[in-house]
Amino acid sequence: MSEKLIIIVGPTAVGKSALGIKVAKKINGEIISGDSMQVYKYMDIGTAKVLPEEREGVPHHLIDILEPFQKYSVALFQKEARRLIKEINERGKIPIIVGGTGLYIRSVIDPYDFADFSFDPVFREKLEQAAKEKGSSYLHQMLEKIDPVAAQKIHSNDLRRIIRALEVYEHTGKPISYYWERGKQSKPQYRLLYYGLTMDRALLYQRINERVDKMIEKGLIAEVERLLQMGFKDSTAMQALGYKEIVQYLEGKITLDEAIYLIKRDTRRFAKRQLTWFRRDPRIKWFDSGKESLEKITEKIITEAGVNNFL
Numbered sequence: 001m002s003e004k005l006i007i008i009v010g011p012t013a014v015g016k017s018a019l020g021i022k023v024a025k026k027i028n029g030e031i032i033s034g035d036s037m038q039v040y041k042y043m044d045i046g047t048a049k050v051l052p053e054e055r056e057g058v059p060h061h062l063i064d065i066l067e068p069f070q071k072y073s074v075a076l077f078q079k080e081a082r083r084l085i086k087e088i089n090e091r092g093k094i095p096i097i098v099g100g101t102g103l104y105i106r107s108v109i110d111p112y113d114f115a116d117f118s119f120d121p122v123f124r125e126k127l128e129q130a131a132k133e134k135g136s137s138y139l140h141q142m143l144e145k146i147d148p149v150a151a152q153k154i155h156s157n158d159l160r161r162i163i164r165a166l167e168v169y170e171h172t173g174k175p176i177s178y179y180w181e182r183g184k185q186s187k188p189q190y191r192l193l194y195y196g197l198t199m200d201r202a203l204l205y206q207r208i209n210e211r212v213d214k215m216i217e218k219g220l221i222a223e224v225e226r227l228l229q230m231g232f233k234d235s236t237a238m239q240a241l242g243y244k245e246i247v248q249y250l251e252g253k254i255t256l257d258e259a260i261y262l263i264k265r266d267t268r269r270f271a272k273r274q275l276t277w278f279r280r281d282p283r284i285k286w287f288d289s290g291k292e293s294l295e296k297i298t299e300k301i302i303t304e305a306g307v308n309n310f311l
Contacts, residue, residue, distance in 0.1 A: 020098035034099020147175035199290030
């Protein structure tokens with residue numbers, strides 16, 4: 001019998017982490033973070049990381065596993081998440097992936113094959129240098145020429161994923177979107193319950209704005225200052241939303257009000273892209289966390305887990 005897996009996805013600030021903890025406590029579950037930035041140590045406030053004291057005793061995995069200068073990729077996430085799903089099932093518990101990084105989650109439940117995608121440090125360094133000189137939009141234009149499908153899905157500022165897509169084409173001769181499509185056509189490998197959280201857009205945007213204000217209150221500026229003092233300024237992780245804007249403020253390039261405005265605006269845009277990505281997957285059963293309490297949604301998930309012999 002295939003391994004059990006529950007997934008909870010949705011845009012930022014919609015309540016995924018809180019729901020994941022509630023569900024995990026009810027079903028003896030363990031949470032695997034499906035977030036590409038929460039893997040990094042010292043980056044707590046800006047990534048809205050669930051801190052140890054907030055986890056209510058529920059084990060969380062793939063959080064604080066890397067230094068900010070270390071590279072992380074969808075292939076590494078796929079490998080680690082699949083290993084954890086197996087181990088958690090073997091312990092008689094239920095793994096719950098909670099997060100908003102759509103490609104990472106798809107790589108786990110669909111057969112994306114990264115085994116032949118060689119890592120070429122020379123080619124990557126060449127691309128990184130081109131990005132420094134000409135900007136990430138230059139590489140995005142390169143991607144548009146070879147893989148318009150991927151270029152449409154990958155934001156022009158998402159340098160890491162742009163470079164990865166160019167690497168895949170360079171080393172396999174096929175665009176990364178070819179592998180995405182191939183993954184869709186294969187049989188599922190998990191007994192899957194797949195849920196999404198959403199809410200009215202105006203309410204979600206209000207929550208995002210409030211969350212950014214709270215991040216500033218909690219000490220996001222001091223967190224970024226510490227990261228800079230530790231020598232992480234040029235790391236890929238520091239290009240993350242919320243961090244690069246505060247760096248610009250600390251360097252005197254923009255005011256604090258401008259930095260906060262940019263973080264709010266770009267986080268709203270990011271949430272919109274997340275929803276667009278997840279809406280394309282017909283396997284997801286949606287709940288509106290603006291209309292139903294997380295307790296009520298938890299009850300519905302528990303009921304469905306029981307019916308599907310997860311408990």
